[in-house]
Amino acid sequence: MAKETTISLTLDGIPLTAYPGQTLAAVLMSNGIRSWRTTRFEYQPRGVLCGIGVCFDCLITLNGMPNVRACTTEASNGDELNSQLGTGHGHFE
Amino acid sequence: MATSNKPVDVAVIGSGPAGMAAAVVAGESGASVLLIDASGRAGGQFYRRPTNPLVPVAGRSLHKWALFDDLEVRAENLSRHGMLTTMRSTMVWSAEGTGPFQIQTRTNSRPPERLETVVATTLVIATGAFDRHLPFPGWELPGVMSCGAVQALVKGSGVLPGQRILVAGTGPILLAVAATVLEAGGSVAAVVEANSPERLLVRAHRLTGALDKSPDLARYIALLARHRVPYLRRHRVIAAQGKGQLDFVEVAKVDRDWHQTSEDSRVITCDVLAIGFGFTASTELLVQLNAEMCVSGDGGLAVNVDSHQGTSVVGVFACGETTGVGGADLALAEGMIAGASAAQKLGLASRLGRRELEVAKRRVRRLRNVADAFSSTFATHNGWTDQVGDNTTICRCEEVRAGTIRNAVDHLGAVDVRSVKLTTRAGMGWCQGRVCSYAINLMCSRKAVPTPEGQRDALLAAERRPMTAPVTLGTLAQHFAPGVEPPDC
Numbered sequence: 030m031a032k033e034t035t036i037s038l039t040l041d042g043i044p045l046t047a048y049p050g051q052t053l054a055a056v057l058m059s060n061g062i063r064s065w066r067t068t069r070f071e072y073q074p075r076g077v078l079c080g081i082g083v084c085f086d087c088l089i090t091l092n093g094m095p096n097v098r099a100c101t102t103e104a105s106n107g108d109e110l111n112s113q114l115g116t117g118h119g120h121f122e
Numbered sequence: 123m124a125t126s127n128k129p130v131d132v133a134v135i136g137s138g139p140a141g142m143a144a145a146v147v148a149g150e151s152g153a154s155v156l157l158i159d160a161s162g163r164a165g166g167q168f169y170r171r172p173t174n175p176l177v178p179v180a181g182r183s184l185h186k187w188a189l190f191d192d193l194e195v196r197a198e199n200l201s202r203h204g205m206l207t208t209m210r211s212t213m214v215w216s217a218e219g220t221g222p223f224q225i226q227t228r229t230n231s232r233p234p235e236r237l238e239t240v241v242a243t244t245l246v247i248a249t250g251a252f253d254r255h256l257p258f259p260g261w262e263l264p265g266v267m268s269c270g271a272v273q274a275l276v277k278g279s280g281v282l283p284g285q286r287i288l289v290a291g292t293g294p295i296l297l298a299v300a301a302t303v304l305e306a307g308g309s310v311a312a313v314v315e316a317n318s319p320e321r322l323l324v325r326a327h328r329l330t331g332a333l334d335k336s337p338d339l340a341r342y343i344a345l346l347a348r349h350r351v352p353y354l355r356r357h358r359v360i361a362a363q364g365k366g367q368l369d370f371v372e373v374a375k376v377d378r379d380w381h382q383t384s385e386d387s388r389v390i391t392c393d394v395l396a397i398g399f400g401f402t403a404s405t406e407l408l409v410q411l412n413a414e415m416c417v418s419g420d421g422g423l424a425v426n427v428d429s430h431q432g433t434s435v436v437g438v439f440a441c442g443e444t445t446g447v448g449g450a451d452l453a454l455a456e457g458m459i460a461g462a463s464a465a466q467k468l469g470l471a472s473r474l475g476r477r478e479l480e481v482a483k484r485r486v487r488r489l490r491n492v493a494d495a496f497s498s499t500f501a502t503h504n505g506w507t508d509q510v511g512d513n514t515t516i517c518r519c520e521e522v523r524a525g526t527i528r529n530a531v532d533h534l535g536a537v538d539v540r541s542v543k544l545t546t547r548a549g550m551g552w553c554q555g556r557v558c559s560y561a562i563n564l565m566c567s568r569k570a571v572p573t574p575e576g577q578r579d580a581l582l583a584a585e586r587r588p589m590t591a592p593v594t595l596g597t598l599a600q601h602f603a604p605g606v607e608p609p610d611c
Contacts, residue, residue: 048280050174055279063284063367063393064264070521074366076264077283078518078557080271081167082160082230083252085552086518094233100274102232103162103173 036106040065045110053099053110054080054087065089065099066113088113129222130156130207132464133242135214135407138166139450140442140457141248142193147461148246149200150473156240157197158209160230164194166250166442167270168450170277177280189454209238215591217245217407221437228593235593237601244437244464247408247425248457251401251443253295254422254560256506257524259361259514261397265368269299269398282308284394288371290314290359291398293500297342299396304349311392312352314359314373316380322499360387360509362395371395380505399502402560403443406590411435415582417574418446420497422560423581429483431460439464448493455485507565516565517558519551524565531566538572539563539584549584552592559584 035046040057047056054077057065064074066088078086082101091097092109095117131153134145141157142164149155157164162173169190200206209227216226222241229236253268260266265284269291275281287303288311289296300310346353354373358380361372374387400420408425409415414434418424424446431439441456459482462472474482510516512525530536530545539559542548548562549555555562563580572580599606 048174048177050172050177051279051281052275055275055281058275058283059279059281068521073262073521074264075262075518076367077267077271077275079252079268080274081252083553084518084557088552091232097233100271101160101230105232 036104038104038106038108038110040110041112047104049104049106051104053089053091053097053102053104053108056104057099057110065110067115069115072115088117090117129241129243130154131242131468132156132244132246132461133158133223133225133240134246134248134461135217135225136166136248136250136442137161137164137208138248138250138442138453139168139190139193140250140453140460141166141246142190142197143454143457144246144248144439144441144461144464145206146193146196146200147458147473148464149205149461150196151462151465152470153205153465153468155200155206156209156242157206158212158214158225158227158240160211160213162211162231164197164208164210165190166453167252167273168453170274172278172280212238213591214407215589215593217247217410219411220435223411223437228591228597230591235597237593237597239601244467245411245439246457246460246464247433247438247440247444248442248453248460249404249407249444251403251447252556253398254400254402254502255397255557256399256502257514257516257558257561258359258506258509259511260363260368262515262518263362263364263368264366265364265393266362266395266397269295269396272299272394272396273302276302276306276308280306282306284392285309286311286392287394287396288312288314288390288392289396289398290316290357290371290373292316292502293398293400294339294342294496295398295401296396297339297346299398300351301342301345304345304351310346310349310351311390312354312373313346314357315353315355316358316376316503317500318356318378319499320355322495358382358505359395359397368393368395376505378503380503381508382505400497400500401443401447402556403445403447404590405444406585406587408433408438408440408444409582409585409587410590411438413438413440415578415585417578417581418497419494420447421501422447423578423585429459429486430463430466431456432463437467446490446493447497448489452486452489452493455482455489458482459486502564504564504568507568516561517546517548517551517555519553519557520547520549522546522548527562527565531569536566537570538566538580540580542566543584554587555584 064076087099089099090111137159211231439460441460442453536542
């Protein structure tokens with residue numbers, strides 16, 4: 030089935046392609062990426078758990094803004110994603 | 123301060139099957155309706171579709187889709203006539219008052235978040251549910267996700283989360299997820315069911331209302347058979363393993379109480395483990411409104427409603443999973459009744475006639491019986507803690523391990539979710555205990571089995587959240603004290 034033109038975004042500088050309307054989590058997973066965050070205390074890797082906006086495990090830094098839920102946020106062309114370390118406020122620490 | 127001063131007649135929160143049915147019936151009865159939903163498109167979890175209609179959809183063959191399509195057409199018609207306004211990608215973070223009700227909303231799309239206050243004469247709460255979890259070693263590994271996550275990724279974005287997906291836990295949701303994956307062209311390693319589904323037959327006398335569910339179940343089972351997917355009943359995941367992400371899962375045979383029956387376990391290789399142990403209803407808005415709550419047949423918190431879907435708060439109606447988890451069919455029936463009741467409360471003649479209402483009410487009673495039979499067949503059992511060592515993570519947000527919680531219960535006098543939270547920080551993080559509360563509550567009740575009232579109060583204390591969605595202090599300040607500049611820091 031034909032889909033709309035693809036859009037382009039990046040994770041830590043690596044190019045990703047997506048279809049408009051897909052969530053950030055879906056884009057990452059369709060590119061084979063299962064984890065994009067580490068926890069605040071033990072720096073353990075995390076990815077999607079609930080997938081519907083409840084658990085906040087899939088947090089990601091979107092265009093410089095940390096703590097965005099990848100599972101409920103739709104991808105836009107040109108989005109710059111960054112893996113989130115801890116609180117995501119590294120520059121304050 | 124962005125506030126719409128003119129109250130709407132009915133604010134419906136949630137546009138899954140329950141909310142959508144309520145909004146349409148109330149609107150067609152002549153009420154002005156505001157429909158608020160966290161998602162970019164109506165449907166809730168069951169009827170989730172991509173916001174981009176060009177992304178291919180799996181699971182469209184479900185016979186019930188026609189019912190929701192019909193509601194959407196009627197909703198669009200109401201919108202054209204100015205009777206229905208929809209706020210999409212919007213979360214309600216607070217509801218208060220005794221009528222009219224003040225509803226605080228925030229946008230649920232990409233930042234920056236925006237707030238809006240709306241006022242409504244009556245409320246219909248149809249906020250649905252999310253997957254319930256029971257921790258096991260390795261459940262925090264990337265690749266382990268809820269059944270709902272797999273459904274959302276496939277139904278909403280047309281993306282399979284992995285190459286080989288193992289589905290485990292308990293309940294008919296496991297079959298639904300396996301079917302979604304297979305229909306989307308994916309591979310299911312196995313379906314691992316901890317209970318004995320054949321025990322449903324013992325409760326057959328309560329299942330006459332399930333007849334309209336059976337085409338779905340029959341289709342799921344046929345699909346699994348065609349793809350030769352192994353179905354392991356009375357088996358449970360005892361650990362997930364992998365380096366940095368999920369590589370394989372250990373599965374063992376268990377008895378009726380979910381205790382492992384032998385030392386043997388089998389290893390199943392997979393890159394995704396979809397888990398589901400039933401559902402937790404999102405009832406915090408009802409708790410904020412001080413509606414009378416109860417413990418539902420599945421052991422979760424639910425709101426008490428009368429046969430008109432009215433809660434103990436005059437002017438507040440509830441339908442769908444908030445009244446006790448029961449699935450999309452029950453939600454549709456309850457939604458219609460709630461919509462009619464809200465209209466009647468406003469002095470309008472309900473679009474549904476007395477006869478239609480009676481039919482819907484009978485359907486609710488029948489489907490509630492079915493839900494109860496499913497709840498008892500697919501209940502969770504004590505054995506789940508057997509493999510939960512002191513090192514197993516329970517609260518994922520604050521990274522609190524089982525040993526810390528056990529210590530709080532055994533030595534620090536913690537007796538319920540709330541006191542565990544105060545002594546260990548479990549449940550204090552981003553998710554506000556939505557993921558771990560059920561498990562912690564079970565860990566507490568092991569020492570002293572609470573009375574039914576005690577059980578309700580423990581669940582209620584955990585569900586009391588002053589804000590049901592996070593909002594930054596900066597956004598709050600801008601909304602409620604505009605023009606006041608924050609100090610430099």
